[in-house]
Amino acid sequence: MSVPKKDLQRIEKLRDQIRYHNACYYVHDNPEIPDAEYDRMMRELQELEARYPDTITIDSPTQRVGAEPMEGFETVKHELPMLSLNNAFSEEEVLEYDRRIHDRLPGQKQIEYTVEPKLDGLAISLRYEKGVLVRGLTRGDGNEGEDVTSNVRTIESIPLKLLGKDYPDVLEVRGEIIMPKAGFAALNKRQIEKNEKTFANPRNAAAGSLRQLDPKVTRTRPLEIYCYGVGVIKGKDTMSTHHATLEKLQTWGLRVNPETSVVKGVKACLAYYQAMLDKRARLDYEIDGVVYKVNDLADQHTVGQVARAPRWAVAHKFPAEEELTKLLDIDVQVGRTGKLTPVARLEPVYVGGVTVTNATLHNQDEIDRKGVRIGDTVIVRRAGDVIPEVVGPVLSRRPKKTRAYKMPELCPVCDSDAIRQEGEADLRCTGGLYCSAQRKEAIKHFVSRRAMDIDGLGEKLVDQLIDQGLIDTVADIYSLDKDQLAALERMGDKSAANLVEALEKSKATTLARFLFALGIRGVGETTAQTLATHLMSLEALSRADEETLQAVPDIGPVVAQNIIVFFQQPHNQEVIDKLLKAGVHWPAIEAVDESTQSLQGKTFVLTGTLTKMTRNEAKQGLQALGAKVSGSVSAKTDFVVAGDKAGSKLQKAQALGIKIIDEATLESLLE
Ligand code: D41
16 A cells, blocks of 8 residues: 555654654653653554554654564674673772773873763663664673563663764664662562562662563563663764763763763762762662773773773772671561561671671561571662661572571560551550550650640650659659659759649549550540540440440541550550559540530631630530531631631631631630
């Protein structure tokens, strides 16, 4: 079928535009058009090509996955070998490298170097003939690699056709295929969901993806390329420096790492090393060092190469982020919030720049998923400032006698039950009031303004009291006397006396405040209030079963379970008894009848400053009458209480025609 000229022109135009926008997006990180417009162009091109299949060419942007799954990869010889890089592991070795360059380039004061991140991916060679991508070869042993053309074609940041007109007849581009950290994490998450094996690191994931026999699978993997050099060039070859070469590659639509730079002298190389080391954790891809290259191509030639590696380039390696060591044992650590974390005790190993003896194993599921056993040789990873973790065992080095690990059923610190909530991976200690691992947090919460409201007992003071062994649990604060307090740092007789008075005053509280102060997971201020109103006594609450608790509004199965388990812990009961004996008390709660619930079902929003009461008092007063107090104004709001300097919420209420009342009206409502 002959193709109308108009359609043929349209096809060519669309292809050029799509290639151009690919380069904007992938090479320059600067898309000019929205994705929707790009998709529209792509669809139009696909439709035209479907109508005129004869027009389809191998370099059309629609042809990224065409090939069928392969039996295997063919081995192909590199026309020019892919050299390897010499490594430098210390500043001294870098200085030595620079000295050797100076020896071969006498008379130069400071050598000009191109400096690049060393990407931790897979080296690849891409061959373009007349601007069209014809082959992608892995580095292999440097002499011959595997033909992965169908797979590299699926990588969007690799152009199928070069841009512009001034590219050489034959161009081999060398680069590194990487998988960004975010894409790697997402891929592993998908693998877990599909019950398939996860990848140990982004490099392995990139390698596994590029060596897929089915390009359709490769297509779903988040692979990217950064180009770092050229191999064969036939035809035009005008560049005189390495950096100019990289810039030229970009104009042809090939992606070059934006961290690449040119510096003068070895000192500047070392400064670049430090800067990239500092930046390492913030980069979206993994690097394992930096590469220094003599920038001038004529100088490169003069300096030459030894064996299979150029003398003009060196990789200055970062300390490794992964090392092998032995898993000696597993302990459990209890965090401030009661979370139990299995911690690996390791034979000391130098990794990520420090000596590591402990690493997290996260939780039981992770231990099971990774299949680590005590006695195993394991991979330990420490990246940036992140806490070290055990990646997994090296099965080929598993000794005969290893031991599986199971998390304990009791908190190793306080012997309370450790439970795992549905849908959660972590075990938690339920001895909130008693557990010494949690006591600082528990006590700080207990004394806080919205809980027992003990004036003058700040966080620093709590730290002191615990650190000096004066209190163990919240119950102990009521036996502190004035002399003990006065002896503390930054306390005088006066403040000690004040604190004793505040302690005494705090004993008169409400059931809601007391419940909130206990710090039961999931029982915040509002839930505590609801529980108090509905169960009316601590007795009733501590004996309530799941059914009773779930009948209370807004209490679901998880919080119900938390409450039950909390009161089941003998230690928690002990602390509560001690508090009551010390004199903590609250007024009995009247049965909820309709007449006291005069504001039942009404929603209030408080805004502006109240003068006669705090917001919290207003809120509790309203809730006691059955009202709901919300933070934002909507059509469902019944009343807005406007205090001094009320702002946008008041405006919104006016706009919505919601009833607005002042503080005086609120007071009379609450009386
Ligand atoms: O980022 C890299 N991994 C990287 C690798 C880089 N930035 N530059 C490199 N330059 C070379 C020479 C100087 C030999 C052209 C390299 C590699 N080679 C390389 N990658 C794998 C083996 C060698």
